[in-house]
Amino acid sequence: MTTRPDGRDHETLEWFLRLRSAPDDRRLRRAFETWLAGDPARAAAFRRVERAWALTGEVPAAHADRWMGPAANGNRRPTRRRVLAIAGGAAAASVAALAAPSVWVRVRADHRTAVGERSPVTLADGTRVDLDTGTALSVDFTPARRAVALLEGRAFFAVAPDTARPFTVAAGPVSVTAVGTGFDVRLDPDQVAVSVTEGVVSVATGASAAPRAERIAAGERLAIDITRQTAVRAAIDPQAATDWRRGLLSVDGASVASVVEELRRYHPGAILLRDDALAERRVTGVFDLNDPAGALRTLVGPYAGRVWRLTPLVLVVDLA
Incomplete structure (x- = not known):
């Protein structure tokens, strides 16, 4: 109510x-x-x-x-x-919060991006990492191993080959291992998703004492539910899956609500979606992550929706 x-x-x-x-x-x-x-x-x-x-x-x-x-x-x-x-x-509308990064993330992170920021990073071994909005990454390289931890957000890894030192990414309870390949890891509160664009990776999930490992090849995505400890494999378009690296969001038959939820990650304030019927409409298209307000107008314009500002950083979406 x-x-x-x-x-x-x-x-x-x-x-x-x-x-x-x-x-x-x-x-x-x-x-x-x-x-x-x-x-x-x-x-x-x-x-x-x-x-x-x-x-x-x-x-x-x-x-x-x-x-x-x-x-x-x-x-x-x-x-x-x-x-x-x-x-x-507003409470029922689930206002998106601009939450301050937690202290432990600030302490542990070697590389971090702010809300709305994307940044490329080249690690000591030559591996290229593209950091998405609101992402934090820690790096722990030794002569015997290459290990990084995705503390929050999403990152794409173009791993430099080194058969003597496999490259491992930890994201919550999930561990992704590759020798030389390209893959995307996204860490959400309830899910870790791994998308592979090149090569093969091994994804280990579950308790560290008895992890379950699955091999994911190029053109595949594995989404792991952290709470339920279940995993769903699906085919993907490798280019569309990493469109965010070019500042684009590609969707096919997604709900307006789900697109708004994704755009909230790139807006440094809050986005309120005020119409339930509009939220349920389905859309297909490509949206500009560099301009969340413009993307919102493109998103809801065909349905007579509008975008206006409640305060300089609070955007409201409703029907005209």
């Missing part, structure tokens, strides 16, 4: 959004303080709105400076109706 804000919070919600859109506006701040002093109940109402917004999974305080800049020119201020709809249903 979607939660609706209490009628007493209507005016408070508008003050809240106005202050977030223009935090350096001294005149607005003075007007707000005057309004706040006019009724003791208003302070409590404002705190309720702040708590409700925090519950949506909004950006942690450490990143407030990335949200609270002046709105871009040409962005229209949301109407009262839209503000209330979003504030009341």
